[in-house]
Amino acid sequence: MSAGARTRGPGTRLGRAVSRLLDSGWAGLTGLAAALLAPFVIATPYALSIMTSAAVFVMLASGLNIVVGFCGLLDLGYVAFFAAGAYTAGVLSTRFGLPLLATVPAVIAVTVVAGVVIGAPTLRLRSDYLAIVTLGFGEIIRITAGNLSVTGGPSGIYGIPGLVDGPVAFYYLTVVVVSLAVAGASRLGRSRLGRAWRFVREDEDAAEAMGVHTYRVKLAAYVAGAVWGGLAGVLFAAQLSAISPGSFTFLRSALVLMAVVLGGMGSTPGVVAGAIVISLLPEVLRDLADYQFFAFGVLLIVVMLVRPQGLWPHRSREAAP
Amino acid sequence: MGESRLATIWSLAAAVTILTAGCGQGLLGGGQEGGDQGPIALGMLVPQSGSEAAVGPYMRNAAQFAVDEINGKGGVLGRKLELKVADDACDAQTAVAGAGKLVTEGVVVSVGGYCSGATLPTLPVFGKAGIPMIIPAANSQELVDQHLGHVFLINGTGTQQAAAAMAWITKQGATKVALMHDNTSYSKDIAVRTKKLLDEPGGPETAILEAVTPKESDYSANITNVLGAKPDFVYWTGYFQEGGLITRQLRQAGYKDAIMVGDGSVSGKLAEIAGPEAAEGVYATMTQTPETLQGAGNWIEAYTKKFGSPPGPYSNQSYDAVRLAAEALKNAGSTDGTKVIAALEAINGFPMFSGPLKFTADHTLSAGGFQILVIRSGRFVLQDALK
Numbered sequence: 001m002s003a004g005a006r007t008r009g010p011g012t013r014l015g016r017a018v019s020r021l022l023d024s025g026w027a028g029l030t031g032l033a034a035a036l037l038a039p040f041v042i043a044t045p046y047a048l049s050i051m052t053s054a055a056v057f058v059m060l061a062s063g064l065n066i067v068v069g070f071c072g073l074l075d076l077g078y079v080a081f082f083a084a085g086a087y088t089a090g091v092l093s094t095r096f097g098l099p100l101l102a103t104v105p106a107v108i109a110v111t112v113v114a115g116v117v118i119g120a121p122t123l124r125l126r127s128d129y130l131a132i133v134t135l136g137f138g139e140i141i142r143i144t145a146g147n148l149s150v151t152g153g154p155s156g157i158y159g160i161p162g163l164v165d166g167p168v169a170f171y172y173l174t175v176v177v178v179s180l181a182v183a184g185a186s187r188l189g190r191s192r193l194g195r196a197w198r199f200v201r202e203d204e205d206a207a208e209a210m211g212v213h214t215y216r217v218k219l220a221a222y223v224a225g226a227v228w229g230g231l232a233g234v235l236f237a238a239q240l241s242a243i244s245p246g247s248f249t250f251l252r253s254a255l256v257l258m259a260v261v262l263g264g265m266g267s268t269p270g271v272v273a274g275a276i277v278i279s280l281l282p283e284v285l286r287d288l289a290d291y292q293f294f295a296f297g298v299l300l301i302v303v304m305l306v307r308p309q310g311l312w313p314h315r316s317r318e319a320a321p
Numbered sequence: 322m323g324e325s326r327l328a329t330i331w332s333l334a335a336a337v338t339i340l341t342a343g344c345g346q347g348l349l350g351g352g353q354e355g356g357d358q359g360p361i362a363l364g365m366l367v368p369q370s371g372s373e374a375a376v377g378p379y380m381r382n383a384a385q386f387a388v389d390e391i392n393g394k395g396g397v398l399g400r401k402l403e404l405k406v407a408d409d410a411c412d413a414q415t416a417v418a419g420a421g422k423l424v425t426e427g428v429v430v431s432v433g434g435y436c437s438g439a440t441l442p443t444l445p446v447f448g449k450a451g452i453p454m455i456i457p458a459a460n461s462q463e464l465v466d467q468h469l470g471h472v473f474l475i476n477g478t479g480t481q482q483a484a485a486a487m488a489w490i491t492k493q494g495a496t497k498v499a500l501m502h503d504n505t506s507y508s509k510d511i512a513v514r515t516k517k518l519l520d521e522p523g524g525p526e527t528a529i530l531e532a533v534t535p536k537e538s539d540y541s542a543n544i545t546n547v548l549g550a551k552p553d554f555v556y557w558t559g560y561f562q563e564g565g566l567i568t569r570q571l572r573q574a575g576y577k578d579a580i581m582v583g584d585g586s587v588s589g590k591l592a593e594i595a596g597p598e599a600a601e602g603v604y605a606t607m608t609q610t611p612e613t614l615q616g617a618g619n620w621i622e623a624y625t626k627k628f629g630s631p632p633g634p635y636s637n638q639s640y641d642a643v644r645l646a647a648e649a650l651k652n653a654g655s656t657d658g659t660k661v662i663a664a665l666e667a668i669n670g671f672p673m674f675s676g677p678l679k680f681t682a683d684h685t686l687s688a689g690g691f692q693i694l695v696i697r698s699g700r701f702v703l704q705d706a707l708k
Contacts, residue, residue, distance in 0.1 A: 039348050043348045044425035045421040045424045045446065045450065046423075047421075048421070049417055049418050049420075050418050053414055053417075053418060146504055147504065153504075153506070153509060154505050154506040155509075155510070156438065156441075156506075158441050158463055158467070239417070240414065241442055241445050242442035243413070244438045244506070246411070246439075247412065247413045286407075286408065292370060292408075
């Protein structure tokens with residue numbers, strides 16, 4: 001769960017001190033401890049609901065981080081996999097009476113297939129073209145869900161059973177699942193495959209020349225991202241008990257991407273921090289009523305101006321200038 | 322990660338926990354806050370941001386109007402009422418967070434709910450907290466079909482609107498009816514239910530059931546499709562933006578017979594978008610609005626004076642939801658959810674804008690109160706009360 005890498009690169013003394021603190025192994029465990037202890041501080045239904053939403057959002061961001069952050073594939077339709085996961089779980093549990101947990105293998109299978117089906121033709125494209133195709137894919141999934149009768153059409157699916165009883169237990173379950181997912185994504189990023197992803201991101205042609213099978217490597221990133229998104233979808237369905245196409249709009253894809261960019265592309269702790277900021281900030285600003293989204297936008301612009309590299313950027317020995 | 326470091330983290334965390342547990346909102350804090358003193362809080366979830374943000378102020382102001390009125394007369398159970406509003410942005414996740422916020426703030430009755438899609442996931446949140454819900458606007462059949470004891474709908478349902486539409490279509494002597502909807506839950510529900518009624522043997526037939534994509538500017542492809550089926554009556558069940566465009570483009574395409582729109586299209590904007598000539602004579606199925614109510618003039622005047630703008634869609638239902646909540650609290654003699662639900666079920670003949678209230682076994686209105694409006698000189702006026 002930590003960046004692990006030693007600090008490099010020039011900077012002010014304060015900057016170096018901050019970076020050293022951020023890069024030390026403390027971050028992940030402290031974050032987990034904070035998440036686990038939070039309900040002891042505040043356990044109102046409201047707080048639990050937004051903390052659970054934030055945790056699900058962290059999972060989404062860490063999944064997209066594999067695709068965008070590690071591998072450098074700009075995906076504007078990430079919410080499609082989130083929707084595929086949520087709908088698969090929702091349909092199987094409400095129409096066939098399966099417990100939600102039993103739908104997880106099906107969700108993984110469906111998202112892998114979706115990842116391959118979409119990735120196989122589109123990953124031959126690069127940069128802008130890939131972005132356009134994924135954007136279209138996101139919309140296709142949403143509109144299809146709104147028109148099929150098995151997905152409940154525009155009103156969606158309701159009465160989805162929960163995973164566990166009570167919001168506190170569900171929050172803890174979510175935190176555990178999300179922590180495993182975040183740690184898993186981080187480990188993947190540091191594996192042999194992860195190094196190949198970073199290589200593809202830095203220079204695809206050079207990677208190809210060095211013997212990296214770029215197409216297969218990119219597809220692996222895409223499928224891994226899809227599975228992460230799908231599992232986040234199961235948690236989302238369990239939390240809300242009702243899903244409808246309105247929850248899977250382009251705006252959500254954009255917000256997840258924003259969390260990844262804001263936090264620092266390719267940096268696991270950064271993406272977690274970015275996701276927490278993006279999901280909690282609107283709630284913190286809720287009392288501003290009409291100015292809520294104005295303030296949200298201004299704050300995001302300020303962050304981008306002050307820390308263009310992200311809140312908590314990735315530093316690696318390989319990338320040092 | 323060394324042993325000592327881990328130990329430091331955990332001991333620090335434990336210290337923080339112990340310090341903050343005293344605040345009383347954590348797992349160890351115990352007990353509900355809020356007592357039997359102070360104001361009784363009513364919660365209202367309405368869209369204040371997002372695509373449906375325009376309707377939020379109409380509902381919020383009307384509810385506040387009722388709260389002030391009741392407080393002016395001494396409140397309920399010897400306590401004042403207080404309205405707590407939260408934004409649902411017409412989005413499921415925001416709505417669930419908002420509902421959680423209202424529950425945390427100790428509301429005893431929920432009087433909000435506009436978008437059906439955002440209201441559905443809030444039902445279990447209020448249900449688990451034992452808080453009765455009086456839903457002023459959202460009226461999708463899914464809200465009824467779950468048969469939840471704490472959910473009461475005071476807007477007419479899709480079934481009732483379809484029945485009103487059918488009554489008027491038959492009365493007009495139409496033979497082939499084109500139904501158009503925008504694929505949202507609410508709109509499709511009305512269109513499909515109307516089609517079921519049309520498909521019964523005898524009477525008018527369905528010419529075509531056409532779904533359009535909302536937020537476009539050119540519907541000529543849909544209109545060519547619809548007119549190809551040669552209807553003599555077109556019923557649009559979506560919202561006013563598309564309704565205005567469809568009306569204008571139908572007239573431009575040379576369609577001369579009747580056009581009718583659903584309650585989501587009842588807005589002065591429809592005539593502005595369609596243009597005064599095209600909009601003239603367009604019918605609408607609508608629950609009673611302040612403008613069409615007999616003797617509501619004083620209410621509209623007082624409302625306009627207080628908020629600086631006239632009431633709008635669902636203002637009257639929101640106003641009634643608060644009054645109904647106050648009545649139920651009074652009859653129950655308590656803020657206890659179960660007693661309030663029993664009081665709501667027992668209500669008989671409570672005067673509301675939609676007529677005397679008595680809930681059916683499904684917790685819906687026994688009569689939808691739908692009537693037929695028509696546009697005359699750009700304004701919706703009453704055509705037929707369908708009594």
